[in-house]
Amino acid sequence: MKIILSNSSPEPLYEQIIRQLKGNIIKRILEPGDPLPSIRVLAKDLQISVITTKRAYEELEREGFIETIPGKGSFVSSENQDFLREKRYRDFEDQLRVIVNEAREIGLSQKEIFEIVSIFYEEGESND
Helix, strand or coil, X not given: CCCCCCCCCCCCHHHHHXXXXXXXXXXXXXXXXXXXXXXXXXXXXXXXXXXXXXXXXXXXHHCCCEEEECCCEEEECCCCHHHHHHHHHHHHHHHHHXXXXXXXXXXXXXXXXXXXXXXHHHXXXXXX
């Protein structure tokens, strides 16, 4: 499991961890039941505070992406993965609705929006 953090990103470190772990779970790179590094090990590997990794794990657990078993560690949740994926879709749709409304407010056409999305999507593919 590879997590890349950027100190120059406006996104807090714990949110970068959350986003990347969620992505790995949704894409099935991490399968239900897979163990995650301990909070201390992840903090050491990423050279960040234990408090930061703890906050990320707590949020992931609260959202149902991981489960922690005292004395054993944290694991990818065996909860219904389709439910988690659907939740991510709903979150995405909510964010997209806001973006489309902002685009309308500044006068962007549907074609212009699609062109922008296409550019960003292709950039993401070249970074994979």
